Amino acid sequence: MVNDSLPPNQRRFFLTIILGGLSTALAVVAGWPLFRFLSPDTGGADVEIVEIPRASVDVGGAHFLTYRGRPVVVLQKSAGEFAAFSAVCTHLGCIVKWVSDPGEFLCPCHAGRFSTDGAVLGGPPPKPLEPIPVVLAGDLLRIG
Amino acid sequence: MSPLKRLVDYLDVRLGVRELVRQNLTGYLVPRRANFFYTLGAVLLALFSLQVVTGILLLIYYRPDAANAFASVQYIMNEVPYGWLIRYVHVVGSNIIVIALLLHMLSVLFMGSYKKPRELTWLTGFILFNLSLALCLTGYLLPWSQLSFWATTVATDAAGAVPVVGEMAVQFLRGGAMVGEATLGRFFALHVMGLPLLLGAVIGLHLFLMRRVGISRPPFGPEYEPPAPLLSFRHEEHPDGIPFFPHYVAKDLAAIFFFLAALAWVVFYAPALFIPPAALEPADPFVTPPHIKPEWYFLWAYQTLKIFPSKVIGLAVQGAFMTLLAVLPFLDIGPERRPAHRPLFVTCYFLGILLMVAISIWGHYS
DSSP: OOGGGSOHHHHHHHHHHHHHHHHHHHHHHHHHHHHHHHSOOOTTTTOOOEEEEGGGSOTTOEEEEEETTEEEEEEEEETTEEEEEEOBOTTTSOBOEEETTTTEEEOTTTOOEEOTTSOEEESSOOSOOOEEOEEEETTEEEEO | OOHHHHHHHHHHHHHOHHHHHIIIIISOEEOTTOOGGGGHHHHHHHHHHHHHHHHHHHHHHOOOSTTTHHHHHHHHHHTSTTHHHHHHHHHHHHHHHHHHHHHHHHHHHHTTTTSTTOHHHHHHHHHHHHHHHHHHHHHHHTTOBHHHHHHHHHHHHHGGGSTTTHHHHHHHHHTSSSSSHHHHHHHHHIIIIIHHHHHHHHHHHHHHHHHHHOOOOOSOSTTOOOOOOOOSOOOOOOTTSEEIIIIIHHHHHHHHHHHHHHHHHHHHHOGGGGOOGGGGSBOOTTOOOTTOOOOGGGHHHHHHHHHSSSHHHHHHHHHHHHHHHHHHHHHOOOSOOOGGGOHHHHHHHHHHHHHHHHHHHHHHHO
């Protein structure tokens, strides 16, 4: 037999390479569906623009909604003047709430405060709330 | 010095891993004539592990309440990337497990491996078989389809035939008078937690017994002789055997991949084999679909209940058969294991298999 002339360590090396290659191929074939199965849901992240009725935001009031899988707040500062921000506090990621009197955002976790422009008024947040584009189109508000 | 050798040295000083490996892998000798059927234990371990992994993955999206269960399974099948693959592997895997369990038990019976000193190993194996069937039954309800609902209704109804406590047993199983939300809650808890924990514990005991007593020598070949009567504990050694690692592990792996290939074939080429049309409609407690049949491995029990004029007798016959199977090692106490020297047993064995297959086919077409 020709194979018998090969030293055992060469045969072992060959087997190791073959088995290693097969195992890697199997791991990829089994791993890819597993990775896709566990991949996070985009949660509407591909939706560029969300529309809501203008009437859903009162003058001097705020309306919370989900935009691209994240919470967003739309504010009507005065009649016809709208602003939208990410509702995620820039300190540790809690969701801010709207306090109509005195008219500012308050983070309930560590008392961070933000103005109607999203600027930091007090507390630990290191930067302003992230602004989101919002335009009025007839009776609809287009966010995004 | 390579990092691997340094790691092994580190563990060896603290845990004596080289001695452990020698005792349990390279120096652990198993019978030279061990055949394909000796690999079925390893195959079952691999398949049960696959069920645990796919089951945990399905739990991520499955919702165990009557209002959402069916929709969540449809979501897994149609929306979640590769959700269909994970579910099919879980469904087909459960059926392949029953096939492997039956082959394992039938081979142990044929080779007389249940005999002294392995009675307890057989008994724990028999319990594992029943726990596996209970896992199949409880898992069957979870998709909350017409098939799940009515198959569970029929299966739980059978317990009502038990005299005196039957009606109470049915209500306890269902958590109410009919199959409903309470049944789903019970079966879900049993399927994902209660039964798997119990199964894991009994598998541990089964493996301990198998390892402690030693693997039985196959009762074939001219050199095989029935052992002398056992008067005190003795681990069965095989000094002329082959090392468990790598020789026997290679055999185990070949069998495991054979079963995985069969599983993959069904998943990709015949996925509807274990999912009939009634499994595609949501459960409706007011409409019983025609010709509801249990899974193939329960057909013999289903048909037995129909053959006998009274459900009590049918249930008693089933109970007597299962009890006989459980206590067989305590009744069949002769030392002879060679099939050719046990004509009566082998005749009953093959007639029994033929009878079960015939009753199951009858149940399928009835």
